Amino acid sequence: MDEHATALADAIEAVLPGWVERSVRSRLANADPEAIARAGRRAAAEVGAALRQLLATDIDQQATTPLSLLRGAVRFPTAVLRAAGAPAAERDEVRARLFPDDVYDLAPATFADVDPALAEPGLAWGASKAFAYLQRHGGARA
Numbered sequence: 001m002d003e004h005a006t007a008l009a010d011a012i013e014a015v016l017p018g019w020v021e022r023s024v025r026s027r028l029a030n031a032d033p034e035a036i037a038r039a040g041r042r043a044a045a046e047v048g049a050a051l052r053q054l055l056a057t058d059i060d061q062q063a064t065t066p067l068s069l070l071r072g073a074v075r076f077p078t079a080v081l082r083a084a085g086a087p088a089a090e091r092d093e094v095r096a097r098l099f100p101d102d103v104y105d106l107a108p109a110t111f112a113d114v115d116p117a118l119a120e121p122g123l124a125w126g127a128s129k130a131f132a133y134l135q136r137h138g139g140a141r142a
Helices: 003-027 033-056 066-072 075-084 093-098 116-137
Strands: none
Touching: 003 033, 003 075, 003 093, 003 116, 033 066, 033 075, 066 116
C-alpha cells in the first residue's frame, strides 16, 4: 500500500500547480500569472504535505480521504480569483450545500477532474487500501 500512497501523493503534487492555473483561467483569463504560480506552488506544498501525513496514518485512523484533501485545494485558485475581483459562479443547490466555500464551483468530483494522470494512481491507492482493510478486518460478512 505504501507504494501506491507514494505514487498518488507524487502525482497530486505534480499536477496541482497546473490545476490551479486551469481553474483560475477558466474563470478569469487575464489573471496575474505570478499570483497563479505562487498559488500553485503553495497548493502543491500544503496539500502535498497534508496528503502525505494522511497516507502515513493507519488506515483505521484516517479521518478523511485524499480526494477530500484535493477538494480543499480550491482555496488556492479561489484566493487568486477573489483578489482579482472575479464574480462568484452560479452553482446548483447541491454543490452549494456540499461545498459552501467553493464559490467559483471548482471542486473536483473525481481525481481525473483535477488531471487525467490522477485516475490510475487514485484507483490503485483506493484498491490497495480496500485490500488492506479486508485483510485486517476480514471479508464481507452475511
